[in-house]
Amino acid sequence: MKKDLGSLLALYPMPVTIVGAMVNGKPNFTTVAHVGIMNTGLPQFISISMNKAHHANKGIKENKAFSVCIPSEDMMAETDYLGIYSGAKINKSEFFKVFHGNLGNVPMIEKCPVCMECSLHDTIDFPNHELFIGKIIGTFAEEDVVVGNEIDFAKVRPILFDMSSRQYWKLGDQMGKAWSVGKNYRKG
Numbered sequence: 001m002k003k004d005l006g007s008l009l010a011l012y013p014m015p016v017t018i019v020g021a022m023v024n025g026k027p028n029f030t031t032v033a034h035v036g037i038m039n040t041g042l043p044q045f046i047s048i049s050m051n052k053a054h055h056a057n058k059g060i061k062e063n064k065a066f067s068v069c070i071p072s073e074d075m076m077a078e079t080d081y082l083g084i085y086s087g088a089k090i091n092k093s094e095f096f097k098v099f100h101g102n103l104g105n106v107p108m109i110e111k112c113p114v115c116m117e118c119s120l121h122d123t124i125d126f127p128n129h130e131l132f133i134g135k136i137i138g139t140f141a142e143e144d145v146v147v148g149n150e151i152d153f154a155k156v157r158p159i160l161f162d163m164s165s166r167q168y169w170k171l172g173d174q175m176g177k178a179w180s181v182g183k184n185y186r187k188g
């Protein structure tokens with residue numbers, strides 16, 4: 001028997017990211033778990049769902065650009081901090097050593113093993129949130145998390161987030177090769 005939970009969001013866990021944007025000429029960083037992949041293959045598009053009250057939104061709209069960085073497990077406390085306090089109240093600009101990519105106006109976090117810089121492609125207006133769709137212009141990864149030309153997420157050690165328990169989780173073990181383990185499956 002299934003219990004009807006109404007329209008409860010059940011799409012968890014999600015990887016926690018830190019969104020960077022220049023706001024009033026200063027880097028600002030915001031913790032964001034509601035990220036999506038919009039298009040695979042070139043060009044690549046991702047989305048971030050941002051509450052309209054956030055300080056970051058102003059900068060994303062002004063600069064038409066933002067970054068999405070992936071913090072690793074050892075950054076859990078600072079990631080949580082950025083998700084509690086708004087840049088409207090505190091100065092987040094000196095929180096991290098920042099680097100820039102090709103766009104020049106997108107702050108990215110040196111300490112995060114992986115960062116993507118995005119130009120703003122489109123904005124979808126929802127009642128409480130703005131969904132920013134970004135075109136990935138560049139992806140920067142620490143050499144020690146890259147194998148060949150791919151990112152090894154076991155080495156990245158991303159932070160996963162679940163809204164129901166309000167807990168952070170870590171990545172578990174690999175369990176099977178995609179597009180492979182199902183090849184010879186037959187309905188029993």
Ligand SMILES: Cc1cc2nc3c(=O)[nH]c(=O)nc-3n(C[C@H](O)[C@H](O)[C@H](O)COP(=O)(O)O)c2cc1C
Pocket residue numbers: 016028029030031032033034035049050051053054055056057079080082083084085086087088161
């Ligand atoms: C684990 C976690 C995940 C969050 N995910 C989102 C999210 O996906 N979208 C959102 O609008 N806010 C999210 N927040 C809340 C913002 O990070 C928070 O309100 C932040 O202080 C806004 O910062 P800003 O005003 O400097 O942009 C999250 C917070 C935490 C702790």
